[in-house]
Amino acid sequence: xxxxxxxxxxxxxxxxxxxxxxxxxxxxxxxxxxxxxxxxxxxxxxxxxxxxxxxxxxxxxxxxxxxxxxxxxxxxxxxxxxxxxxxxxxxxxxxxxxxxxxxxxxxxxxxxxxxxxxxxxxxxxxxxxxxxxxxxxxxxxxxxxxxxxxxxxxxxxxxxxxxxxxxxxxxxxxxxxxxxxxxxxxxxxxxxxxxxxxxxxxxxxxxxxxxxxxxxxxxxxxxxxxxxxxxxxxxxxxxxxxxxxxxxxxxxxxxx
Numbered sequence: 202x203x204x205x206x207x208x209x210x211x212x213x214x215x216x217x218x219x220x221x222x223x224x225x226x227x228x229x230x231x232x233x234x235x236x237x238x239x240x241x242x243x244x245x246x247x248x249x250x251x252x253x254x255x256x257x258x259x260x261x262x263x264x265x266x267x268x269x270x271x272x273x274x275x276x277x278x279x280x281x282x283x284x285x286x287x288x289x290x291x292x293x294x295x296x297x298x299x300x301x302x303x304x305x306x307x308x309x310x311x312x313x314x315x316x317x318x319x320x321x322x323x324x325x326x327x328x329x330x331x332x333x334x335x336x337x338x339x340x341x342x343x344x345x346x347x348x349x350x351x352x353x354x355x356x357x358x359x360x361x362x363x364x365x366x367x368x369x370x371x372x373x374x375x376x377x378x379x380x381x382x383x384x385x386x387x388x389x390x391x392x393x394x395x396x397x398x399x400x401x402x403x404x405x406x407x408x409x410x411x412x413x414x415x416x417x418x419x420x421x422x423x424x425x426x427x428x429x430x431x432x433x434x435x436x437x438x439x440x441x442x443x444x445x446x447x448x449x450x451x452x453x454x455x456x457x
Contacts (some may be wrong), residue, residue, distance in 0.1 A: 203409070204390060207322040210410035215254070215276035217395055219284075220369035224256045231259060234440040235314070235347060238454055239266070242313030242345040250336065251319035255281030255292065262290040269306060271297040273322075298305050299323065300330035302339045309341040312328055316349040316438075321412040324388070326423075329415075333427035339457040341384035346429065349438060349451040354445045360384045366377045374398055389414055417443075417451055429455035 205213070235257075239247070245266055245450060249258045252270035254277055262268045262285075272278050275296045286294045297305040313336045323329045336346050344385070364380040377396035382389050389412040396405045417434065424432055432455045435441060436448030 203412045205408055207410060208268060208275075211253075211272070211274035212276040213408055214393060215274060217371065217376065217378055218254050218277065218280065220371055220376050221367045222256075228256060228260050228452060231257075231316075231438040234308075234435075234438050235261075236264070237440065238309065238345060238347055239312055241342065242312060242412070244345060246308070246311045247314060248310040248312070248339055249301070249314045249316070250297070250299060250304060250339075251315050251317055252281055252294070253277050253317060255284045255294070257314060257316060258292050259285055259288050259290045263288070269293045269295070269308075269422075271295045271302065271305060273298050287288050300328065300335045302335045304317075305309055306339065308339075310339055310344060311341060312340055312347065313343045314347050316347070318349065318351050320350055320420075321353075321389075322410070324411060324413050329423050332425060333423050333429070337427045337429060337457055342457060344457045346424075346453070346455045346457070348420070348455065350415060350420070350451045350453075352417075352436075352443075352448045352451045354416050354447070354451075355448065357384070357414050357416075371397070386410065387392075417445065420453060424453070424455045427457060429431070431456040 247261055247266050247268045249270040252258050252272045258268045258270040270292055278294050278296050281294055295305050323332050362381055367378045369376050375398040379394040382394050390409050391412045392409045394404055394405055394407045421432055432445040435452040436443040437450040438452055
């Protein structure tokens with residue numbers, strides 16, 4: 202199976218991305234915990250370094266935070282700019298990989314957000330170390346990184362194949378997005394099938410990319426090598442305790 206790079210994958214996915222997510226419900230669930238962590242670190246200046254189509258950055262800006270945002274995908278950033286303009290949110294956006302952050306933004310932030318299971322696209326140790334070092338360098342002393350991954354300690358045992366189907370309308374076309382995974386020993390092939398209906402006929406396009414299923418211990422070791430000090434673990438973005446055998450997500454709050 203041919204796989205796309207992270208940038209290719211999300212460039213092609215960008216026009217469907219807001220069909221895939223009920224943003225109103227997701228933000229209602231996630232923002233209270235995120236804002237609790239921001240308050241604990243006296244955080245007002247935020248870098249969202251995996252912003253996708255921009256909705257976390259937009260919501261935080263509307264709540265009075267000073268937010269800048271980046272993503273590796275130029276097409277995602279293009280969509281984020283459109284969404285921000287529509288919502289009248291003034292946000293500087295940039296196309297950047299994680300390891301490019303310090304040279305892209307000449308500032309130190311109170312918090313860095315890396316949400317949406319985005320770090321799994323960093324596939325090797327050297328790139329992972331460089332990425333966490335760049336996030337650390339983007340934070341002031343005492344600032345916080347909020348990292349959101351799936352719980353791969355659990356997932357690599359159970360190996361769920363099929364995930365939720367999302368439906369919606371795109372350019373007046375009925376659209377269906379179906380996510381599924383193929384598991385190898387060290388990598389996951391993440392696939393998205395994009396169905397669109399034109400008149401009475403459906404067409405489908407399947408695209409695939411590689412992910413690295415980081416275990417909790419791997420992430421903790423990488424973060425400590427990057428200079429993060431206090432590290433806390435949660436089971437989701439509602440702030441529930443992390444249970445390695447039960448939690449669907451792994452959320453890490455690491456202090457610089």
